[in-house]
Amino acid sequence: xxxxxxxxxxxxxxxxxxxxxxxxxxxxxxxxxxxxxxxxxxxxxxxxxxxxxxxxxxxxxxxxxxxxxxxxxxxxxxxxxxxxxxxxxxxxxxxxxxxxxxxxxxxxxxxxxxxxxxxxxxxxxxxxxxxxxxxxxxxxxxxxxxxxxxxxxxxxxxxxxxxxxxxxxxxxxxxxxxxxxxxxxxxxxxxxxxxxxxxxxxxxxxxxxxxxxxxxxxxxxxxxxxxxxxxxxxxxxxxxxxxxxxxxxxxxxxxxxxxxxxxxxxxxxxxxxxxxxxxxxxxxxxxxxxxxxxxxxxxxxxxxxxxxxxxxxxxxxxxxxxxxxxxxxxxxxxxxxxxxxxxxxxxxxxxxxxxxxxxxxxxxxxxxxxxxxxxxxxxxxxxxxxxxxxxxxxxxxxxxxxxxxxxxxxxxxxxxxxxxxxxxxxxxxxxxxxxxxxxxxxxxxxxxxxxxxxxxxxxxxxxxxxxxx
Numbered sequence: 001x002x003x004x005x006x007x008x009x010x011x012x013x014x015x016x017x018x019x020x021x022x023x024x025x026x027x028x029x030x031x032x033x034x035x036x037x038x039x040x041x042x043x044x045x046x047x048x049x050x051x052x053x054x055x056x057x058x059x060x061x062x063x064x065x066x067x068x069x070x071x072x073x074x075x076x077x078x079x080x081x082x083x084x085x086x087x088x089x090x091x092x093x094x095x096x097x098x099x100x101x102x103x104x105x106x107x108x109x110x111x112x113x114x115x116x117x118x119x120x121x122x123x124x125x126x127x128x129x130x131x132x133x134x135x136x137x138x139x140x141x142x143x144x145x146x147x148x149x150x151x152x153x154x155x156x157x158x159x160x161x162x163x164x165x166x167x168x169x170x171x172x173x174x175x176x177x178x179x180x181x182x183x184x185x186x187x188x189x190x191x192x193x194x195x196x197x198x199x200x201x202x203x204x205x206x207x208x209x210x211x212x213x214x215x216x217x218x219x220x221x222x223x224x225x226x227x228x229x230x231x232x233x234x235x236x237x238x239x240x241x242x243x244x245x246x247x248x249x250x251x252x253x254x255x256x257x258x259x260x261x262x263x264x265x266x267x268x269x270x271x272x273x274x275x276x277x278x279x280x281x282x283x284x285x286x287x288x289x290x291x292x293x294x295x296x297x298x299x300x301x302x303x304x305x306x307x308x309x310x311x312x313x314x315x316x317x318x319x320x321x322x323x324x325x326x327x328x329x330x331x332x333x334x335x336x337x338x339x340x341x342x343x344x345x346x347x348x349x350x351x352x353x354x355x356x357x358x359x360x361x362x363x364x365x366x367x368x369x370x371x372x373x374x375x376x377x378x379x380x381x382x383x384x385x386x387x388x389x390x391x392x393x394x395x396x397x398x399x400x401x402x403x404x405x406x407x408x409x410x411x412x413x414x415x416x417x418x419x420x421x422x423x424x425x426x427x428x429x430x431x432x433x434x435x436x437x438x439x440x441x442x443x444x445x446x447x448x449x450x451x452x453x454x455x456x457x458x459x460x461x462x463x464x465x466x467x468x469x
Contacts, residue, residue: 030137041305043305076112079455104159122136196234207222303332396460
């Protein structure tokens with residue numbers, strides 16, 4: 001009996017607000033200025049956005065309060081290639097494989113990431129002094145807080161959604177963000193900052209009593225749920241250099257939301273209990289090292305960033321090693337003081353995918369992205385006080401990626417740790433009546449939803465505005 005779903009119900013209800021793979025700030029940026037300049041802010045962070053871009057930058061900003069709102073849209077379906085005949089999983093006596101005709105849902109194309117609407121608030125304080133600043137930055141989605149989904153990246157997903165899912169840009173956009181930090185000038189030209197990004201943790205254990213194993217609608221449940229806290233380290237340096245250069249270095253530590261626990265299942269009339277373990281990682285952000293330079297040329301400021309993200313340690317939503325590769329990306333930002341109180345901004349970047357070719361068993365879906373951004377800010381006075389209103393528009397083009405599963409003469413049997421496209425019905429499966437291998441078992445039988453291949457691409461767009469006091 002598979003009672004894993006008992007813990008699932010409790011965990012999904014209590015911890016659904018932490019759904020996704022990473023922060024939407026990782027995709028779009030934390031503030032209007034950052035988003036409008038392509039996220040190239042390590043050496044020139046602004047206001048409360050420095051808490052994310054480079055916490056050391058807080059030391060050089062004035063106290064402020066900001067509020068904003070944003071929206072994202074996407075058109076990035078995952079299109080499955082037609083499945084040829086002859087690869088279905090047959091119903092054979094002596095085989096543990098689930099026949100294709102017992103699949104609950106038809107194989108279907110993957111969906112585009114859903115829209116996200118959110119609000120952002122940030123605060124910077126000087127603690128009543130001159131050299132030390134503290135900042136807090138919070139993003140709250142206004143749609144779908146209580147949502148969390150996991151999925152399998154191989155043939156096991158046939159028993160659930162029977163479709164493919166975006167691994168990096170999908171559900172990762174739908175989660176709250178809480179970041180805080182403190183920074184101080186160590187010298188006139190050098191600032192240091194440290195902080196943390198918050199993530200919850202959970203241990204969920206259920207006890208189930210099954211009255212009738214043939215009718216699992218009659219189940220009594222008790223739950224034991226405990227919450228915990230997890231913090232990812234933020235650290236950074238900002239230094240003013242000769243020739244008007246400003247240099248920044250920022251580290252963001254890995255942080256993950258893990259759901260761990262298990263089930264104890266007792267069936268009426270059966271002595272003892274069945275124990276099962278549970279571990280999911282519905283949300284994780286790998287560590288990264290970021291460097292940047294900034295320089296002003298009259299009314300223009302140019303910023304350039306590089307990011308090294310350590311995706312090789314990434315675990316997927318089932319807490320299984322994904323086999324991703326580390327990535328290095330570049331971003332460029334421009335800001336022009338077009339008038340005394342107005343600034344125009346633009347940015348560009350290239351974000352490589354950490355996902356290797358998926359010609360084997362797994363179906364992790366991701367694309368290289370080209371980033372383009374525009375925005376601006378306008379200062380004004382109201383009620384005798386200084387304000388700035390800013391906006392941004394951002395588009396990310398997902399470069400088309402076509403995946404074909406590798407064709408081989410023989411295929412390995414599906415099992416733990418197997419990375420190649422695998423055979424769900426081994427060729428040596430015997431017919432108990434004849435003692436000979438089944439003819440239907442010869443060759444490849446697979447219900448893998450990604451077989452024989454798929455195509456992904458499209459775009460993600462975002463726009464937003466904020467007011468800073």
